[in-house]
Every structure is written in structure tokens, then in C-alpha cells.
Amino acid sequence: xxxxxxxxxxxxxSSRIQINPGGDDLSEAGVKWATSPYDMFAIEEAVQTxxxxxxxxxxxxxxxxxxSKEVRKALALGPDSAVCxxxxxxxxxxxxxxxxxxxxxxxxxxxxxxxxxKRASDGNNIQVPAMVAELLGWPHVxxxxxxxxxxxxFKAVRAVGGGVExxxxxxxxxxxxxxxxxxxxxxxxxxxxxxxxxxxxxxxSLADLGLTADDVAPIVTLSNYEPPxxxxxxxxxEGDAATTAKELVxxxxxEAKVL
Amino acid sequence: xSGILVLAAxxxxxxxxxxxxxxxxxxxxxxxxxxxxxAAVLGDAPAADLGQFxxxxxxxxxxxxxxxxxxxxxxxxxxxxxxSGATVLLAPSDFTGxxxxxxxxxxxxxxxxxxCTDLRVEGGRVVGRRPTNGGKVSADVHVSKDPAIxxxxxxxxxxPAAGGGAAEVVAVALDFAGSGLTLVESRKPETTAVDLTExxxxxxxxxxxxxxxxxxxxxxxxxxALNATTGASRAAVDAHFAGHDEQVGETGKxxxxxxxxxxxxxxxxxxxxxxxxxxxxxxxxKDPEAPIFKHATYGIVDDLFDVVPALTAEVKAALS
Ligand SMILES: Cc1cc2nc3c(=O)[nH]c(=O)nc-3n(C[C@H](O)[C@H](O)[C@H](O)COP(=O)(O)OP(=O)(O)OC[C@H]3O[C@@H](n4cnc5c(N)ncnc54)[C@H](O)[C@@H]3O)c2cc1C
Numbered sequence: 001x002x003x004x005x006x007x008x009x010x011x012x013x014s015s016r017i018q019i020n021p022g023g024d025d026l027s028e029a030g031v032k033w034a035t036s037p038y039d040m041f042a043i044e045e046a047v048q049t050x051x052x053x054x055x056x057x058x059x060x061x062x063x064x065x066x067x068s069k070e071v072r073k074a075l076a077l078g079p080d081s082a083v084c085x086x087x088x089x090x091x092x093x094x095x096x097x098x099x100x101x102x103x104x105x106x107x108x109x110x111x112x113x114x115x116x117x118k119r120a121s122d123g124n125n126i127q128v129p130a131m132v133a134e135l136l137g138w139p140h141v142x143x144x145x146x147x148x149x150x151x152x153x154f155k156a157v158r159a160v161g162g163g164v165e166x167x168x169x170x171x172x173x174x175x176x177x178x179x180x181x182x183x184x185x186x187x188x189x190x191x192x193x194x195x196x197x198x199x200x201x202x203x204x205s206l207a208d209l210g211l212t213a214d215d216v217a218p219i220v221t222l223s224n225y226e227p228p229x230x231x232x233x234x235x236x237x238e239g240d241a242a243t244t245a246k247e248l249v250x251x252x253x254x255e256a257k258v259l
Numbered sequence: 260x261s262g263i264l265v266l267a268a269x270x271x272x273x274x275x276x277x278x279x280x281x282x283x284x285x286x287x288x289x290x291x292x293x294x295x296x297x298a299a300v301l302g303d304a305p306a307a308d309l310g311q312f313x314x315x316x317x318x319x320x321x322x323x324x325x326x327x328x329x330x331x332x333x334x335x336x337x338x339x340x341x342x343s344g345a346t347v348l349l350a351p352s353d354f355t356g357x358x359x360x361x362x363x364x365x366x367x368x369x370x371x372x373x374x375c376t377d378l379r380v381e382g383g384r385v386v387g388r389r390p391t392n393g394g395k396v397s398a399d400v401h402v403s404k405d406p407a408i409x410x411x412x413x414x415x416x417x418x419p420a421a422g423g424g425a426a427e428v429v430a431v432a433l434d435f436a437g438s439g440l441t442l443v444e445s446r447k448p449e450t451t452a453v454d455l456t457e458x459x460x461x462x463x464x465x466x467x468x469x470x471x472x473x474x475x476x477x478x479x480x481x482x483x484a485l486n487a488t489t490g491a492s493r494a495a496v497d498a499h500f501a502g503h504d505e506q507v508g509e510t511g512k513x514x515x516x517x518x519x520x521x522x523x524x525x526x527x528x529x530x531x532x533x534x535x536x537x538x539x540x541x542x543x544x545k546d547p548e549a550p551i552f553k554h555a556t557y558g559i560v561d562d563l564f565d566v567v568p569a570l571t572a573e574v575k576a577a578l579s
Contacts, residue, residue: 163448219370
């Protein structure tokens with residue numbers, strides 16, 4: 001069985017996000033790239049599934065940039081090989097462009113089970129995983145906190161909000177999106193990092209996947225980037241706990257009108 | 260044909276606040292575009308009532324939607340959009356918004372703007388505004404194809420006043436063969452609080468609570484008194500003071516309440532990413548230099564173990 005994992009290189013969550021002059025783009029200068037945090041749960045789950053049932057794990061990434069550094073790091077966590085889709089045609093990609101590219105590559109490799117993070121830490125769109133599933137014609141299960149595979153059938157627990165968890169069963173193929181709590185991702189040890197250097201990493205263009213620039217032409221565009229609106233100065237309430245508590249309730253009722 | 264279609268979410272036949280909220284905003288956008296406002300309802304709910312909030316027609320997809328099935332919901336929404344001829348679809352950014360909406364977007368080969376906090380009309384099209392990169396920036400989102408799909412963070416807009424007559428109800432036929440997935444069990448939590456992403460009030464606790472016991476005895480009572488939902492920082496979740504689904508932040512839930520009370524939370528950028536659009540933020544922290552104060556509306560520099568119980572008592576007295 002071939003297990004795919006879609007991962008995205010995104011600015012490290014502690015990094016400063018800078019807006020390009022004109023406001024229609026974010027600067028990529030000086031950004032420290034890392035695999036998006038939720039994707040780490042997806043990688044771990046794929047590797048654990050392989051360890052339990054056999055098979056191989058293939059990483060997929062799609063970008064206009066060279067992501068091989070982050071992908072190489074991810075290979076040290078246990079996957080067997082990687083396909084990096086890299087093409088200038090993805091410079092303005094929207095979710096559907098990425099999903100179209102990833103679905104093609106997944107299909108070409110013959111995967112029947114795909115894990116992804118539930119959302120990427122840059123665009124925060126929560127779109128690509130479900131779109132990949134739709135384009136492949138597979139079902140998907142979102143926000144999964146527990147996953148078990150038994151032959152061709154799986155059981156997944158998804159967090160649907162409000163603390164409610166639903167247990168879903170079905171058969172492969174399927175796309176699973178990883179929620180926190182699915183597992184505890186391992187850290188790469190030195191021998192794994194050394195081994196990862198020799199693992200196959202194929203770089204593919206859109207043309208290699210049989211796609212044209214038109215197939216991935218973006219429908220969604222972003223403009224007018226701004227830093228979040230500044231709040232007015234914080235009003236610090238003075239006094240002992242009884243006083244500040246009383247004053248806060250008064251202000252929340254009379255001034256902010258939220259109680 | 261054209262029009263704005265609002266997914267009117269309901270729980271067992273009672274419309275959610277997001278349904279009326281989105282109809283209110285949808286009406287404004289529809290009027291400005293000069294197109295009709297429609298609603299889509301999946302399953303059994305008093306559809307005609309939505310006329311009070313400006314919907315001229317309500318497209319009702321019949322069938323049993325009481326247990327959620329992604330492919331069933333996607334097919335139903337596709338049928339409702341097709342039947343209405345709508346060029347814009349508005350839906351709340353709840354679980355359905357996150358799970359089914361991108362599938363629908365791919366099925367139409369169109370585009371979607373996720374978790375918008377504002378919508379407006381520009382150049383004859385609806386444009387969304389949304390935070391991205393964990394709330395570090397926000398941007399306008401343009402969808403160049405129809406239907407243009409927008410999911411909206413609950414509580415982004417006010418509730419409209421009711422008025423006007425009943426809407427015309429249009430039954431939409433759906434031929435759905437089944438998804439192959441089976442929902443075998445639904446595990447409900449003990450609490451009845453609304454989900455963080457839809458909550459109007461949130462009380463969150465951090466690492467400073469020191470134990471699950473004190474999280475339960477200090478944070479949750481304030482939450483209960485305010486009829487709020489409880490949240491937590493990642494540090495508190497990692498220490499098992501609170502559940503995974505209670506984490507607020509860049510790798511937790513993105514919330515948009517009217518009131519967010521952060522108790523003993525430093526306000527690191529990853530936490531802020533999940534809550535900075537909250538309308539009123541209260542910070543209770545004993546360190547006057549804690550970054551959270553830069554983003555708060557009201558601050559109390561004191562020990563939370565003194566302030567929070569006092570606040571709980573005040574709130575109880577005020578709301579009783
Ligand atoms: C990739 C990545 C993703 C992350 N995602 C998230 C996320 O989604 N959500 C999230 O929250 N964090 C996230 N973090 C972690 C984040 O960086 C912080 O470590 C975390 O938010 C800190 O939690 P805290 O505020 O509870 O703890 P601390 O930062 O330790 O702050 C505790 C605060 O409590 C105050 N305090 C202590 N005792 C008291 C008292 N008795 N009374 C009053 N105040 C007191 C202190 O002054 C301090 O300000 C992420 C980090 C990384 C690297």
C-alpha cells in the first residue's frame with residue numbers, strides 16, 4: 001500500500017510577516033520556512049500506519065519555490081520518498097491550483113490513503129485536503145483525532161466542534177486531515193537524518209504531471225494586505241481584586257455593553 | 260440568473276444565530292447588487308420564516324441530515340445552488356464550512372474565501388476580508404468565478420431585525436446514492452456549551468493555573484457564570500489542564516467572540532493568532548509586561564487566583 005502525505009512549507013509560526021509595498025503580496029524575503037505544524041501530525045500518522053500495516057509513505061509538496069530543504073527534514077521522520085512539485089505556474093496559486101497539482105501527483109504514484117494537516121499555517125484556508133479528495137473522487141474525513149486501519153477498512157474519529165466526536169468507518173481510498181491529539185510527532189534522530197539524505201526526492205514540473213498553466217490558473221486572488229487593526233490603549237483597572245472585579249463588570253455592562 | 264444564497268444552518272429545526280446573521284448581511288449585499296436574496300435549508304426546519312430576514316425564496320433539500328455526512332451535504336448544497344441559480348454562496352465557518360464547503364468549491368471548480376470577517380460589494384462583486392497567517396495580517400479576497408463561495412466567522416455581523424412576510428419555499432430534489440462512510444457513534448461531551456468557534460463569550464486559562472483541579476475550580480466557574488465557552492492556551496492543553504478541542508490559537512481554534520477573557524495567558528503570537536479579532540478582550544495577568552495587555556481592551560494586573568473568583572461572584576450577582 002502506498003500512503004501519501006501532503007505537506008506545505010510555510011513561514012515558521014514565530015516569524016514576522018511582512019507586507020510588500022503596494023500591499024498586494026507578502027514578502028518572502030528573510031522568511032524561515034518550516035513544514036506547517038498540522039502536517040507534522042499527518043506525517044507521524046502515515047509513518048505509524050506504515051509501521052503497523054506495511055507499505056510505503058510518499059511525501060507530496062507543491063510550490064513555486066524549492067521546498068526540498070523542508071521536505072528532506074520531513075523524510076527524516078520516516079517517510080520513504082518525496083515528490084516535490086515545483087513550477088513558476090504556482091506562484092499565484094489558489095487552493096484549487098494546489099489541489100489540482102497534488103491530486104495529479106497522488107494519482108500518478110497510486111496512493112490509496114492520504115494524510116494532510118487540517119489547515120496550513122500561512123493561508124489558513126482549510127481547503128486543499130477536501131479539494132484533493134473531491135478531485136480524486138475519494139471521500140475525506142476532516143479533523144481526525146484517532147485513526148485505525150484494518151486491511152482496506154478504516155475507523156476514524158473526527159472532532160466536529162463543541163467537544164463532539166464522531167466515529168466514522170469506511171473503506172480505502174480516503175483522505176484524512178489531522179487534528180491536534182491524533183498522535184505525538186517524533187523528533188528526527190541523527191541516524192534518521194543521515195538516512196534521509198539518500199531517500200529519493202523527485203522534483204516535478206506541472207508539465208511532468210500533464211498539467212498546463214491554464215489547469216492551475218488561480219480563481220482566488222488576495223489584495224490589500226494590512227497588519228491587524230491596532231486596538232486603543234488597554235484600560236488598566238486599579239485596586240484590590242474585589243474592586244477590579246466590580247469595576248470590570250460595570251464597564252463590560254455599561255461601557256462595552258457586552259454583558 | 261443571479262442571487263445571493265445563504266446556507267441557513269439549523270439544529271433540529273431551530274435556526275442558528277449564524278443563519279439570521281448571514282441573511283442580514285446577505286440582504287445588504289443583495290440590495291447593493293440589485294439581486295434577490297435566497298436561503299438554503301437542509302432537512303426539516305421552518306423555512307418560510309426566513310422571509311422575515313429578507314429571503315425571497317428558500318430552497319429546501321429534503322431528507323435526513325440529522326447525522327452529518329460530508330458527501331450528502333456537498334451534494335445537497337450543489338443541488339440548492341444549481342436550483343437557485345445563485346452566483347454567491349454565504350455559509351458560516353463552522354464544521355460544515357470547513358469540511359463540505361471546499362469540496363463543493365472543487366465540485367464547481369470555483370473559488371472560496373474562508374473565515375471572512377467582513378464582506379462588501381466592489382465592482383459588482385462580493386469581496387471578502389479575512390485574517391490570514393494566524394491573524395498576523397488580513398487581506399481582501401476576490402473570487403473571479405461564480406458561484407463565489409464565502410464562509411464567514413460567526414458574530415462578524417450583528418443580528419438583523421425581523422420584519423416582512425413569509426418566503427416562498429422551493430423543494431429541491433436530490434439524488435444521493437450514499438457516501439460509503441458510516442457514522443457509527445457520536446460522543447457528546449458533558450458540557451452543553453456552544454463550540455469555541457461559535458461562542459459569543461469565552462473564558463480562557465493558561466499555564467499559570469498550575470493544575471487541572473485549579474483550572475476546573477477557577478476558570479470553569481467563571482465560564483459557567485457568564486454562560487461562556489471555556490478555552491485554553493496550548494501550554495495549558497499540553498499540561499492536560501484542558502482538552503485538545505479547547506485550545507485557542509494558531510494550532511487550535513480560531514475564535515471570534517464578543518468577549519474574550521484571558522486569565523494567566525501571556526499572549527504569545529500563536530495564541531493571539533486565534534483570538535485577536537475578539538471584540539472585547541480582557542486580560543488578567545500578574546505581569547504588567549505580558550504581551551497580552553497590548554491587545555486587550557481592559558486589563559487587570561493581579562493574581563488570577565484572587566481576581567477570577569471575585570469576578571465570578573460579581574458576574575453571578577450582576578446576571579442574576
Ligand atoms: C508551532 C507553534 C504553534 C503554537 N500554537 C499555539 C496555539 O495554537 N495556541 C497557544 O495558546 N499557543 C500556541 N503555541 C505556544 C505559544 O508560543 C505559547 O507557548 C503559549 O501560548 C503560552 O501559553 P501560556 O500563556 O498559558 O503560558 P506562558 O507563556 O507561560 O504564560 C503564563 C502567563 O501567566 C501569567 N501568570 C502566572 N501566574 C499567574 C497568576 N497567579 N495570576 C495571573 N497571571 C499569572 C504569567 O505572567 C504569564 O504571562 C504554539 C507554539 C508553536 C511553536
